[in-house]
Amino acid sequence: MSALDLLGPDHRGLLIGGTWREADGDERFDVLDPADGSVITDVADASVGDAADALDAAVAAQADWARTAPRDRGEILRRAFELVTERADAFAQLMSLEMGKTVAEAKGEVGYGAEFFRWYSEEAVRIHGRWMQAPAGGSRLLTIRKPVGPCLFITPWNFPLAMGTRKIGPAVAAGCTMVVKPAAQTPLTMLALAAVLAEAGLPDGVLNVVTTTRSGEVSKALQDDDRLRKVSFTGSTGVGKVIVRQSADQLQRVSMELGGNAPFVVFEDADVDAAVDGAMVAKMRNMGEACTAANRFLVHTSVAAEFAEKLGRRMGALTVGRGQDEGVDVGPLIDEKAVETVSQLVNDAVHDGATVVCGGQVPDGAGWFYPPTVLLDVPADAAINVEEIFGPVAPITTFDTEEEAIARANDTIYGLSSYVYTRDLARTIRLAEALEFGMVGVNTGLVSNPAAPFGGVKASGFGREGGFEGIEEYLDTTYVALPVS
Numbered sequence: 001m002s003a004l005d006l007l008g009p010d011h012r013g014l015l016i017g018g019t020w021r022e023a024d025g026d027e028r029f030d031v032l033d034p035a036d037g038s039v040i041t042d043v044a045d046a047s048v049g050d051a052a053d054a055l056d057a058a059v060a061a062q063a064d065w066a067r068t069a070p071r072d073r074g075e076i077l078r079r080a081f082e083l084v085t086e087r088a089d090a091f092a093q094l095m096s097l098e099m100g101k102t103v104a105e106a107k108g109e110v111g112y113g114a115e116f117f118r119w120y121s122e123e124a125v126r127i128h129g130r131w132m133q134a135p136a137g138g139s140r141l142l143t144i145r146k147p148v149g150p151c152l153f154i155t156p157w158n159f160p161l162a163m164g165t166r167k168i169g170p171a172v173a174a175g176c177t178m179v180v181k182p183a184a185q186t187p188l189t190m191l192a193l194a195a196v197l198a199e200a201g202l203p204d205g206v207l208n209v210v211t212t213t214r215s216g217e218v219s220k221a222l223q224d225d226d227r228l229r230k231v232s233f234t235g236s237t238g239v240g241k242v243i244v245r246q247s248a249d250q251l252q253r254v255s256m257e258l259g260g261n262a263p264f265v266v267f268e269d270a271d272v273d274a275a276v277d278g279a280m281v282a283k284m285r286n287m288g289e290a291c292t293a294a295n296r297f298l299v300h301t302s303v304a305a306e307f308a309e310k311l312g313r314r315m316g317a318l319t320v321g322r323g324q325d326e327g328v329d330v331g332p333l334i335d336e337k338a339v340e341t342v343s344q345l346v347n348d349a350v351h352d353g354a355t356v357v358c359g360g361q362v363p364d365g366a367g368w369f370y371p372p373t374v375l376l377d378v379p380a381d382a383a384i385n386v387e388e389i390f391g392p393v394a395p396i397t398t399f400d401t402e403e404e405a406i407a408r409a410n411d412t413i414y415g416l417s418s419y420v421y422t423r424d425l426a427r428t429i430r431l432a433e434a435l436e437f438g439m440v441g442v443n444t445g446l447v448s449n450p451a452a453p454f455g456g457v458k459a460s461g462f463g464r465e466g467g468f469e470g471i472e473e474y475l476d477t478t479y480v481a482l483p484v485s
Contacts, residue, residue: 003093004041006192013044014211015194017057018204024049029213031188034100034332035322036366043187046212048221051179054208058150058177059227061205066147066175068203074124077172079200081117084110084161084193091192095160096323098186100331100368101286103324113162115450116466120169123471127174142480147175148253149229151474152222154215154243155190156234157183157334158289164190166454166465167232168197168207174474176230179208181218185334187211219243226250230474233257234291237414237459255463255473257291257455259388260416263409264294264445265431267402268302270421274443276310279394281445282419284318284372287330288392289338291460292417292439292447296385297396298408304398308357308376311394315372316358322367332368333391339368342391345384346373349395354378359393380408388414402427410436416456417447438464 010020027045032038046054084091092106101109129143151171155163160182171178182190194209212218222228223246230253233243237258247254264282266275282294299307323331333339343362350356359373370391378385378395385395399405409418418437422428432440438456441447448454453464463473 003090003097006087006090006094006195007188008195011191011195012041014046014050014054015191015198015207015209016050016054017060017208018198023047029184031098031185033097034334034368037368040097041188043191043211045214046210046218047214048218051181051210051212051218051222052225054179054210055150055222055225055228057205057208058179061203062147062150062177065177065203065206068175070124070127070173073173073175074121076197076201077117077121077124077169080197080202081114081121083196083200084114084117087196088114091161091189093324094192095186095189096331098188099157099160100334101323102328102331105286106323109159109162112448112450113159113165116162116165116169119450119466120173120471123170123468124173127471127475138483138485140482140484142482144478144480145475146478148474148476149176150227151176151178151230151232152219152228153178153180154219154231154233154235155180155182157185158286160186160189161193163234164193166450166470168193170465170471171474172202172206174471176474177206179210179222181210181212181215184211184213184215216242220246223247223250223252228252230254232463232465232473237461240461253473255465256461257463257465258416258459258461259414260291260293260456260460261295261386261388261412261414262292262417262419262437264297264419265405265409265421266297266299266303266307267405267420267422267424267427268300269423270303271423272303272306272310275307275421276314278419278421278441278443278445279311280314282441283394283445284315284330284392285446287333289334289390291388293390294394294419294445295389296408297394298399298405299396300405301398301400304376304396308374308396312357312374315374315392315394318372320363320369320371330372330392333370334368336368338390339370342370342389342393345387345389346375346393349375349378349382349384352379352382354382354395386412402430406431406434410434413459414456415458416460417441419445419447
């Protein structure tokens with residue numbers, strides 16, 4: 001099966017109530033290949049009216065879906081896991097086409113994303129309430145867990161499959177219906193995923209997909225409807241704040257997975273080679289276009305030169321090109337604006353005194369490429385240490401003491417991921433307790449795991465996805481008082 005075969009002839013429209021249909025006025029928009037700016041295909045461009053129809057379908061399906069046996073919900077997710085896994089190569093090719101990442105990396109995302117379906121297929125039958133005697137006697141306390149109700153999922157362009165499965169999996173397991181609005185840059189993977197879920201037996205109306213270039217307008221209209229009970233958003237902190245404000249009028253439950261500014265801290269006792277290995281994972285996953293990407297490299301003065309030289313050698317050896325081509329390690333960034341932003345941050349850092357170890361120049365030619373770049377002696381207050389880079393750039397700043405490293409790491413409005421390299425167990429514990437981040441990777445550059453709670457603090461948002469905690473976001477609690485005397 002080829003990449004575009006996943007979509008089929010009818011799967012480039014809107015999925016509403018189990019029917020693939022065109023948008024109002026038959027409006028469509030192009031999906032571009034970031035490697036050269038060419039048009040891959042076009043998809044339906046939903047209006048506010050189309051989105052309202054999608055919510056109508058979700059509301060109509062909610063009661064029956066909530067009554068569906070947990071085992072049946074879990075079996076649908078299990079079948080979807082198997083179908084996505086079976087078609088991993090085609091999904092990887094499709095993601096590489098619309099988003100730019102290499103096919104190998106995209107295939108890794110398929111495996112990671114599919115695991116959320118498998119994990120929540122098992123959690124569907126483990127939704128527990130409790131039964132207890134009232135402390136004063138005379139009655140019993142019963143709690144029942146119920147699905148929150150219709151949800152809106154707004155997913156980003158950087159992980160078009162995994163950010164969908166991470167929301168859809170627990171919602172399906174909990175008994176919630178949903179409207180999914182994928183990013184306009186990468187709608188194809190979500191449309192293909194929706195087709196797989198329908199094939200796996202998900203009833204009509206449980207999952208509805210609206211692709212649109214009117215993201216803000218559509219999202220606001222849906223949030224203004226009091227039938228929508230939950231919003232889960234992955235994206236920038238600025239947009240997240242707008243969505244949280246819009247949720248207030250209807251008091252909708254919200255989960256926000258927002259921006260990051262992850263510190264990667266290397267202490268004097270660290271295994272430098274292992275730290276470089278971890279840095280390659282933490283920095284170069286998805287060309288650096290990840291909220292969990294290492295953004296600031298805080299390296300002890302005594303090992304900074306060695307770390308920079310070894311990391312520069314590894315980064316400089318990577319091959320940049322079209323993600324579908326053999327031998328390519330680094331694909332394009334998502335669009336021209338992304339290249340401009342990364343380039344400006346690097347140029348400003350160099351102007352402020354940073355030294356370029358490798359990279360640092362936008363290549364000539366078509367496509368939206370930026371080379372893997374390492375900067376040494378970056379001032380602590382440089383913009384590149386404050387803003388989320390979202391590109392393949394590793395700025396290195398030095399420190400001298402543990403206290404300084406902690407203060408520098410925490411000196412950000414964000415609090416999603418952090419990484420620490422040290423061989424001192426006591427220091428590991430101190431740092432895990434002191435770092436103001438939702439996730440801490442110790443001697444590893446990879447923290448994401450479907451069985452673990454993913455999420456942050458501060459301006460990185462709230463709520464958790466994945467793990468046992470993920471399904472809690474989609475459940476309400478009803479307390480039942482039962483007098484017995």
